[in-house]
Amino acid sequence: MKTQTESKNLTKRLNTRLQAIKPDMIHSFDNEVSDIPGIIKLTLGEPDFNVPEHVKQAAIQSIMDNDSHYAPVPGTVKVREAAAHFLANRYDIHYDPKTEIIATVGATEAISDTLRAVTNPGDKVLLPGPTFPLYQPIIELNGADVVAINTEPNQFVLTPEQLQAAIDKDGDTIKAIMLNFPSNPTGVTYTANQIKALADILRNTNIIVISDEIYSELTYDQSHVSFAHYLPDQTLILNGVSKSHAMTGYRVGILAGPAALIGRINLMHAFSVTSASNPAMAAAAEALGSEQGRHDTESMKAEYKKRRDFVYDTMTKLGFTIPKPAGAFYIFAKIPERLHMTDYDFCLSLAKTSQVAVIPGAAFGPGGEGYLRLSYAASMANLKTAMAHLTTYMETH
Ligand SMILES: Cc1ncc(COP(=O)(O)O)c(C=O)c1O
CATH class of the missing domain: 3.40.640.10 (Type I PLP-dependent aspartate aminotransferase-like (Major domain))
Structure with missing residues (x-):
């Protein structure tokens, strides 16, 4: 049975500009892959350290x-x-x-x-x-x-x-x-x-x-x-x-x-x-x-740098083209053309077959199509497993 909110179509009475806003692809994609058993999520920009x-x-x-x-x-x-x-x-x-x-x-x-x-x-x-x-x-x-x-x-x-x-x-x-x-x-x-x-x-x-x-x-x-x-x-x-x-x-x-x-x-x-x-x-x-x-940040930064270098080196060797990331904790990698896949299809396929979740570049607007964003604000152990899975994926596709 319809609720009063539905039958009166109250959502249509909300601010028209709000109605026109499309849902954000980062969270919708993250939700789509979150239930895959064993998924390693490198999707969100969330530091994994505890507060000092x-x-x-x-x-x-x-x-x-x-x-x-x-x-x-x-x-x-x-x-x-x-x-x-x-x-x-x-x-x-x-x-x-x-x-x-x-x-x-x-x-x-x-x-x-x-x-x-x-x-x-x-x-x-x-x-x-x-x-x-x-x-x-x-x-x-x-x-x-x-x-x-x-x-x-x-x-x-x-x-x-x-x-x-x-x-x-x-x-x-x-x-x-x-x-x-x-x-x-x-x-x-x-x-x-x-x-x-x-x-x-x-x-x-x-x-x-x-x-x-x-x-x-x-x-x-x-x-x-x-x-x-x-x-x-x-x-x-x-x-x-x-x-x-x-x-x-x-x-x-x-x-x-x-x-x-x-x-x-x-x-x-x-x-x-x-x-x-x-x-x-x-x-x-x-x-x-x-x-x-000041020192807290220095020690977190040293750890992020190790992770960045590891992921950057591994993915570059696998054929991804990556602008060297000089800051933050993201890798923005161009998906090799030989795969003939859109960024969305690649990210979905990688999540389903190799349990690694990254965000399709199109989520970030014009210029992002054909790329993926990986957040390396994750433990080195998870990054190592994710890179091993990605390597297998690239060898078999
Ligand atoms: C570029 C940028 N600005 C702002 C924010 C939001 O920061 P806060 O969590 O302090 O609201 C983020 C969070 O991911 C971000 O990436």
């Missing part, structure tokens, strides 16, 4: 201190000061913790608040990709339009020529550009020169740069350079502790930028959540503000 003890203690201490009242909307003074210290110390970018930083509920809330604060219906947002699939639906929910720029032909780096061409074409209707480096899904990051070349073009426009640098602490072959280093007055920086300190479930992100913009985005933040949670902010302050927090 001193960071946990900070959360516990906050609870024991009855730190149970509403925090200031932009976050506790302590977490904002720790974030300002972290950004200055690590990337030489300088923010006033009183007016230029907000602690959000994960980087996700920072993405959502920022895009809601920046865009009006009809605005365009430049989106170099393949990229993290969260940006597009949020942009579209606001009635703004995505202008996808395919970076695949240039090893997944946006070129100044591509940026200039997009600006020449769409002019003043472009409200913002959404960048992400080190990148999910490619692991590719930008050099200082590449950033500077893009910043030099953007400086002559009034386009707002939203730079998602959540993987900034996980760079293996070069130090991270922030976009704000070259264009501070026009850039909003997103960061957080989810990836750097394996704290995805604590839900603390950081948003930093010029006071005039942050002041208005803080209103969106207040409308969404009032403020982040006190114990989680206490833990994030410890992670970002302490010397020990």
Whole structure:
């Protein structure tokens, strides 16, 4: 029997833009393969380390201190000061913790608040990709339009020529550009020169740069350079502790930028959540503000690097073409053409016959077709088994 919700067709009465959003392929594919017996899942971008003890203690201490009242909307003074210290110390970018930083509920809330604060219906947002699939639906929910720029032909780096061409074409209707480096899904990051070349073009426009640098602490072959280093007055920086300190479930992100913009985005933040949670902010302050927090990331990073090298070497030998991932914890590999398979068919076949789950590249938008994304935020033992299974698969197909 139909429920009242079904018979009255209430889903059709929901926000029309929400109705038009397609389900995200990462989670639908992950669900599709999760029940395969013995499956090794290298699908999600979720660190496999435990949260460091001193960071946990900070959360516990906050609870024991009855730190149970509403925090200031932009976050506790302590977490904002720790974030300002972290950004200055690590990337030489300088923010006033009183007016230029907000602690959000994960980087996700920072993405959502920022895009809601920046865009009006009809605005365009430049989106170099393949990229993290969260940006597009949020942009579209606001009635703004995505202008996808395919970076695949240039090893997944946006070129100044591509940026200039997009600006020449769409002019003043472009409200913002959404960048992400080190990148999910490619692991590719930008050099200082590449950033500077893009910043030099953007400086002559009034386009707002939203730079998602959540993987900034996980760079293996070069130090991270922030976009704000070259264009501070026009850039909003997103960061957080989810990836750097394996704290995805604590839900603390950081948003930093010029006071005039942050002041208005803080209103969106207040409308969404009032403020982040006190114990989680206490833990994030410890992670970002302490010397020990810095060492935690170093040791996780050393482990990720070993895994990256192992997976990269194995898959390259098996015939995959892979842009060398300089950061994050993903391998974005081109599926050998000799197999004559789409990325979706390959990933499904690999999961079913060899119990290894990776995500089809098309999930990350234009430029991702024909690729797969493997997350090496998994134990070395699982990665070794997965690579052995992949080797057998490639030898028999
Ligand atoms: C590029 C990128 N930005 C943001 C996020 C979300 O971060 P958080 O868990 O802090 O909301 C992720 C998570 O996978 C990501 O890959």
